[in-house]
Every structure is written in structure tokens, then in C-alpha cells.
Amino acid sequence: MRGMLFGGCSFTWGQGLYFYSDLKKLPYGTQNYGFNYKEVNESMLKYKNAVRFPRLVSQHFETFEIVRDDVGKLYGNGGSEDETFMYFDYLFNVERKFKYEDFDYIIIQLSNIWRNDFVFELNGIEYRTKIMDLFLYDHIEKDVIFTKELDEYCKLNNYTFEDIKDFLILQQFKRLKQKVIFYQQKGLKVKILNWLNDLSNLINNDDVLKSTNVDLIYDDRTFFTIQDLMEYNKNFEIEYDFKMNRGYLCQDKHPNVECHKVIANSIIENIKKDK
Amino acid sequence: MKGLVFGGCSFTWGQGLYFYSNLPRLKEPEQAYAYHDHLVKKAHVLYKDCIRYPRLVANHFDTYETFKLANGGSEDETFQFLDVLFHKKDNPTFGSHLTLERMDYSEAEYIIVQLSQLWRNKYYFEYDGYRQSSMLWPNSRDIGDNQENLFSWLIDNNLTFEDWVILHKDEQYKRLKKEFEFYESKGIKCRFLAWENDLLNHVFNDEFLKERFIPLEYNGEKFNTIRELQTTHKDMSIDGDHEYFGDKTPADHHPSKKCHELIAKNIINRINKELSK
Numbered sequence: 112m113r114g115m116l117f118g119g120c121s122f123t124w125g126q127g128l129y130f131y132s133d134l135k136k137l138p139y140g141t142q143n144y145g146f147n148y149k150e151v152n153e154s155m156l157k158y159k160n161a162v163r164f165p166r167l168v169s170q171h172f173e174t175f176e177i178v179r180d181d182v183g184k185l186y187g188n189g190g191s192e193d194e195t196f197m198y199f200d201y202l203f204n205v206e207r208k209f210k211y212e213d214f215d216y217i218i219i220q221l222s223n224i225w226r227n228d229f230v231f232e233l234n235g236i237e238y239r240t241k242i243m244d245l246f247l248y249d250h251i252e253k254d255v256i257f258t259k260e261l262d263e264y265c266k267l268n269n270y271t272f273e274d275i276k277d278f279l280i281l282q283q284f285k286r287l288k289q290k291v292i293f294y295q296q297k298g299l300k301v302k303i304l305n306w307l308n309d310l311s312n313l314i315n316n317d318d319v320l321k322s323t324n325v326d327l328i329y330d331d332r333t334f335f336t337i338q339d340l341m342e343y344n345k346n347f348e349i350e351y352d353f354k355m356n357r358g359y360l361c362q363d364k365h366p367n368v369e370c371h372k373v374i375a376n377s378i379i380e381n382i383k384k385d386k
Numbered sequence: 387m388k389g390l391v392f393g394g395c396s397f398t399w400g401q402g403l404y405f406y407s408n409l410p411r412l413k414e415p416e417q418a419y420a421y422h423d424h425l426v427k428k429a430h431v432l433y434k435d436c437i438r439y440p441r442l443v444a445n446h447f448d449t450y451e452t453f454k455l456a457n458g459g460s461e462d463e464t465f466q467f468l469d470v471l472f473h474k475k476d477n478p479t480f481g482s483h484l485t486l487e488r489m490d491y492s493e494a495e496y497i498i499v500q501l502s503q504l505w506r507n508k509y510y511f512e513y514d515g516y517r518q519s520s521m522l523w524p525n526s527r528d529i530g531d532n533q534e535n536l537f538s539w540l541i542d543n544n545l546t547f548e549d550w551v552i553l554h555k556d557e558q559y560k561r562l563k564k565e566f567e568f569y570e571s572k573g574i575k576c577r578f579l580a581w582e583n584d585l586l587n588h589v590f591n592d593e594f595l596k597e598r599f600i601p602l603e604y605n606g607e608k609f610n611t612i613r614e615l616q617t618t619h620k621d622m623s624i625d626g627d628h629e630y631f632g633d634k635t636p637a638d639h640h641p642s643k644k645c646h647e648l649i650a651k652n653i654i655n656r657i658n659k660e661l662s663k
Contacts, residue, residue, distance in 0.1 A: 113409055114429055132449070133388050135492050154389055154493040157450035170445055174407070175432035212410050213429035368448075 112172045112215050116202070116299075117165040117179075118195030119220030122306055122337060124180060124188045125163030127349045127363035128371065129155035139361045156180075162368050167375035168218070172382070177202070177209070191226030192283060195219060196290055211297040218302045218325075218378060220337075221287075224309035229279040233264045242275055284313040288320055300385060302378060305336040327377045341370060387495050391471065391574075392440040392453040393464035394500030396421065397581055397612060399457045400438030402624045402638035403646065404430035405631075414637050421457050437643055440498075442650035447657070449495070454484045460506035461558065464499055465565050472572075491572035498577050498600075498653060500612075501562075504584035509554045513539040524551050559588035563595055577656065579649065581612045602652050612641060612649070622648070 117123055129151065130137055138150035160166060160178075169176035179198045180187020190198075199217070202209055228239035240258045265275065287310070291301045303323045305311065314320040327334040334340040341347045346356065347370035353361035366374070392398055401421055404412060413425040435441060444451035454467040463484070470481030475488045508519035513535050522530025524547070530536075540550055562585065566576040579600045580586060589595045602609045609615040612622075620626030622645040624638040641649070 113407065114432065133495075135490075152493075153487055154450075154489055157389065157452070157487075161444060161450040162448055170436060170441075173437055175429070175436045177432070208428040210410075210429075213427075 112174045113212070114174055114209075114214045115165070115169045115172070115176045115216045115218060116199070116214050117176055117218050117220070118190075118192075118199060119178075119304070120190040120222035120226075120306070121188050122222070122366055123163070123165060123178060123220045124190075125159035125365075125371070126188055127361075127365040128159035128162050128368060130349060130353070130361050130363065131162065131368045132158040134158060139359075162371060164371040164375040164378065165218070167372060168378045168382075171375070171379050174215075177214075191222050192219075192224075192287065193227045195222075196286070199290075199294075211294075211299060214299055216300050216302060216382065217294050218304065219287075220304040220306060221310060222306055224280060224283055224307070227279070227283055229261070229275060230282060231261065231264050231278075233260050233267070238264075242272075242279060280309060280313070284310055284317075284320075288317065291319060291323055300382075302381060304374065304378070307338050308336050311335055325378055325381045327374060328380065329373045329377075337366065337370075337374065340373065341366065344370075347373070387447045387449045388492075389449060389489065389494050390440065390444050390447070390451045391468070391489070391494050391497045392451060392500070393461075393467060393497065394453075395459040395463075395502035395506075395581070396457050397502070397641055398438070398440060398453060398500045399459075400434035400640075400646065401457055402636065402640040403434035403437050403643060405624060405636040405638065406437065406643050407433040409433060417637075419639055423457075437646060439646040439650040439653065442647060443498075443653045443657075446650070446654045452485070452487055452489065452494075455486075456483050460502050461499070461504075461562065462507045464502075465561070468497065468565070468569070491569075491574060494574045496575045496577060496657065497566075497569055498579075499562075501578060501580040501582070501585060503582050504555065504558050507554075507558055509536070509550070509557065511536065511539045513542070555585060555588065559585055559592070559595075563592065566595070566598065575660075577653070579612070579653075580610065583611050583613070586610055600652055600656050602648060603655075604648055612645070615645070615648075616641070 130139070132155065134154050136152070137155070165176040165178050178187065179190065179195070203211060225241065225243040229242050230237060230239050232238070238258065238260045240261050242261070261275070264270070265272075287303075291303070294301050301323045302325050303314070303320065304325050305314075314324055327337065327340045329340060329344070332343070334343065345351045347367055349363040349365055349367045350361055352367045353359060404426065407430065409429050411427055412430065415422060415425065440451040440453050452471065454463070456463070466481065467484045470484050471487060471489050472491060474480045478486070478488070505523040506521065508521050510517060510519045518532060518535055520530060520532040520536035522533050522536070536550070540547065545553075562578075569576050577598050577600055579602065589599055602612070602615050604615060604619065607618070609618070616622045616626075621629055622642055624640055624642045625635045627635055627642040627644065630643065
């Protein structure tokens with residue numbers, strides 16, 4: 112098999128997995144959904160790279176994985192679909208160290224939809240803005256949320272905030288489908304994983320996207336989202352796992368090592384069906 | 387387990403393993419040991435990383451591996467790499483051809499060195515008022531780096547070429563032991579395997595090194611060197627791996643995928659044995 116390209120947020124990056132290493136100076140008390148890159152050294156990064164689901168999947172198929180990060184750069188954590196597609200574009204069209212034909216699969220883990228920009232046009236100018244500050248992560252704290260232009264746009268068109276939310280969901284769905292078709296036309300197989308269920312109805316009602324969706328299989332059950340899986344087995348959350356099974360506090364709500372294994376196995380089984 | 391640090395030459399780097407991929411743009415070198423950077427693309431490099439023995443060992447123990455960036459090498463380069471890795475934290479760009487990573491001693495569980503060909507290492511001597519080095523091979527006495535001064539130095543010191551061979555081996559043996567003793571004193575377990583048998587007499591006469599040496603076992607046979615294994619089992623070299631490639635194999639003498647798997651298995655077995663004690 113050729114390479115596998117992964118896109119996603121901190122769930123794909125493997126935030127918190129370094130807590131399962133035997134390394135010293137682990138930042139137990141300072142993480143949670145936040146992330147201070149200064150406290151995570153290169154050995155911790157390499158460890159989490161070795162046990163996160165992208166590595167587990169690619170190693171199963173004896174090939175390499177590319178994820179938006181590199182040891183020494185530290186910029187790969189977090190993200191949204193805006194960043195995922197920007198990264199893919201950078202990889203193929205700016206950096207150009209890879210060609211589409213170097214990969215067999217693109218695996219996209221959808222993050223929190225509200226991390227993406229809402230795009231709208233006002234007086235002939237295109238604007239982009241976040242519309243909610245929920246679930247944002249550290250390095251977009253300074254992003255403008257709900258600009259005066261968006262306010263004006265809403266007043267002009269008599270749109271409510273709920274309308275804008277619906278529009279953003281629709282924009283994300285359309286962009287996702289457009290990107291999936293684009294990569295499929297380049298000869299790549301695409302798989303989609305959901306952290307949350309923001310797009311679940313739209314994906315399930317669309318033949319193209321539904322066929323790319325990876326259900327998570329655990330305990331003879333099927334889960335549509337990583338969130339559902341982690342609610343079903345609370346031990347899959349790092350913080351809960353450490354508190355209940357190790358007896359001490361580790362402030363990190365990301366998927367634990369076992370959860371990454373379940374995600375990896377689900378992707379592996381899904382890919383096997385392609386053959 | 388903490389990290390696993392590997393040292394070695396092209397055998398550990400995984401030269402030629404990209405021929406096992408179905409990636410496009412694969413080109414064979416014109417000579418079986420040759421390597422041309424421009425023929426090997428980033429995807430090829432990443433592919434061979436994932437099937438070479440350092441990754442296989444690290445995967446087995448759910449941890450990560452570290453190895454130098456550059457292909458090829460010798461023990462000179464292996465110990466330079468370790469020096470950069472562990473001792474150049476204050477100088478992040480130093481030795482960037484070897485690695486950009488930095489580690490603390492406490493972050494490494496094992497250092498596993500694959501000895502390359504002894505004659506790739508420099509021999510240092512004082513001549514003509516300053517310290518110089520030479521690099522040459524015993525079976526090609528007139529070819530090498532700075533051989534004229536080395537030969538003059540041998541004559542001045544009433545030494546024969548055969549004496550120099552003994553001296554050079556002795557230097558390499560002492561350096562290996564000294565480096566291992568140093569890293570062991572820092573809490574990192576050191577182990578090694580060998581491509582060639584150049585140092586094995588010294589190794590087997592030294593308890594410290596002998597107990598850190600990993601021979602290769604395959605189908606009930608024991609091989610002290612990768613050379614011996616490849617000579618006995620042709621499919622342990624890429625160009626002999628007809629089972630995978632069919633009649634036309636890539637022109638590359640490096641260890642085959644199967645050989646990497648075998649080396650990994652032997653290292654894993656050794657570590658497992660130590661962990662179970």
C-alpha cells in the first residue's frame with residue numbers, strides 16, 4: 112500500500128497520549144483541552160506519534176502516515192476542517208514534497224464544526240468569521256468572533272443567529288463533499304471519522320459521504336462519533352482513566368491509548384472491506 | 387518503555403526497503419551498494435522508515451525509535467550522532483545532517499548499535515607536528531584517505547601495515563567499550579549487533595561487550611553477523627529476495643524486508659528476555 116494522509120484535530124494528533132509513556136516531566140496538571148507546547152518535549156511528541164491511531168493504522172498496512180505535525184515544529188496540534196484542507200493544499204501545492212500518487216488513502220477526522228469560519232459576502236466583499244467561541248482551542252483565541260460585518264449581514268438579510276448556524280453547517284457539508292470528490296478524482300480513497308455529530312444527518316443522507324464514513328466498532332456495537340464511543344466507555348477518556356484506574360489526576364479529556372486502538376481497528380476493518 | 391535509540395549504517399537506515407512499496411518513481415541505483423539522494427523521494431524514505439527494524443522493535447514495545455537522518459555511516463558517525471542527540475541541547479542546529487532531535491539520558495531505555503565496516507572509521511595519529519587521520523581498507527593498501535602520511539608515520543614508528551590493522555581494531559574496540567560504559571553509567575542499556583566480523587574476536591574476549599552482543603538466530607541456526615546470515619540465506623538481501631520480487635529483483639545488496647524482520651525479532655527476544663528477569 113502507498114502512504115496514508117491523516118487530517119484532524121488534537122484527537123488525531125494524539126494529545127495527552129504521552130501520559131502513557133514512562134517519560135519524566137509529564138505535564139499532568141496543565142493540559143485538559145488546552146495545550147501548552149512548551150511543556151511537551153520531543154520525546155513526548157515521538158511517543159504519542161508512536162501510539163496514536165494514524166501510526167497504528169499505517170503500520171497495520173505496512174506503510175507510512177503523514178499527519179500535520181513534525182517533531183521539532185510543534186505546530187500540528189488542534190485544528191478544524193479549515194486547517195485540515197489548508198494543510199492538504201499546502202502539502203500538495205505549496206511544499207510539493209509529495210504527489211497525490213504517493214498516497215492510497217486520506218483519512219479525515221472531523222473536529223468541532225464551530226471551529227470553522229462562516230463565509231459570507233457583504234457589499235461585494237467576502238468575509239470569514241467564527242460565529243461561536245465554544246470549543247475553540249488555544250491558538251485561535253485571538254480569532255474574531257461574530258464581526259460587525261456579520262451583524263450587518265444578518266440585519267440586511269433578516270437572518271437570525273440560528274439561520275447563520277444552519278448556513279455554516281451547510282457550508283461545511285458542501286465543502287466536505289466537494290473535497291472528498293476532488294481527492295477521489297485524484298485517485299485517493301477517502302475515509303471520514305466523526306468526533307461529534309454536527310454533520311451526522313447530512314452525511315447519512317448523502318451517498319458520497321456515507322460511503323466514506325467510518326463507523327467505530329467496539330464491544331459488538333457501532334458508534335457514529337468518537338464522543339459516543341467515549342461516553343459508552345468512560346475509561347477511554349485520559350482524565351477518567353487516570354482517576355479511576357491509576358488513582359491520580361491527569362487533566363486531559365482526550366482519547367486514551369485504548370481508545371486510539373479502537374479507532375485504529377475500526378479504520379483498519381473498514382479499509383479491509385475496500386479490497 | 388522509554389525511547390529506543392539506534393545507531394548504524396545503511397543497513398539500519400533501511401536502504402532499498404522502498405523497493406517493497408508500490409510507490410511511483412522508484413529507480414534502482416547503478417550499483418548495488420550505491421545510494422543517490424535525488425532518486426529517493428520523501429515518500430520512499432518514509433515508507434522504508436516504517437518497515438525497517440528500528441520501527442518494528444519500537445512498535446513491539448509501544449514506544450518510539452530514534453535514528454540519524456543521514457544514510458550510511460560508521461561507528462565514528464554513530465557516536466557523533468549520539469553525542470549530538472544527548473549533548474547538544476544548547477546548540478539546536480549543530481550536527482543537523484545527523485539529527486535535529488535532542489534527548490535527555492532519562493528519555494532513552496536502550497541504545498542499540500549496528501556495527502558497520504570497521505575500516506570506515508578514521509584512524510588518528512600524530513605526524514609532521516599535528517594530529518591527522520586516515521581511512522583505508524586492509525585489502526586495498528594503496529587506496530585511502532591520507533594514506534601517504536599514514537604510511538610515513540608507520541615507517542617512522544617502525545610499524546608494519548599488519549601492526550596498524552591490529553592497532554586500528556584495538557582503537558575501535560576500546561572506543562566501543564568506552565562509549566557503552568559511558569551511556570550505561572547514564573542509565574541507558576546498550577546492545578549491539580554486527581554486519582561484519584571485524585571486531586568479534588575482541589568482543590568475545592571481553593565480558594562487558596560479550597553480554598551486550600546480539601547474535602542473530604534464524605531457523606535454529608546462529609549467525610554472529612548480518613554478512614554471515616546473508617551469505618547463507620540469499621533472500622536476506624534485497625537482490626536475493628526472489629520470493630517477493632520474482633525473477634527480476636532490484637539491484638540492491640542491502641538487507642531485505644525479511645532480514646529486517648528477523649533482526650527486529652532477535653532484538654525483541656533479547657529485550658523481552660531481559661525484561662522478564
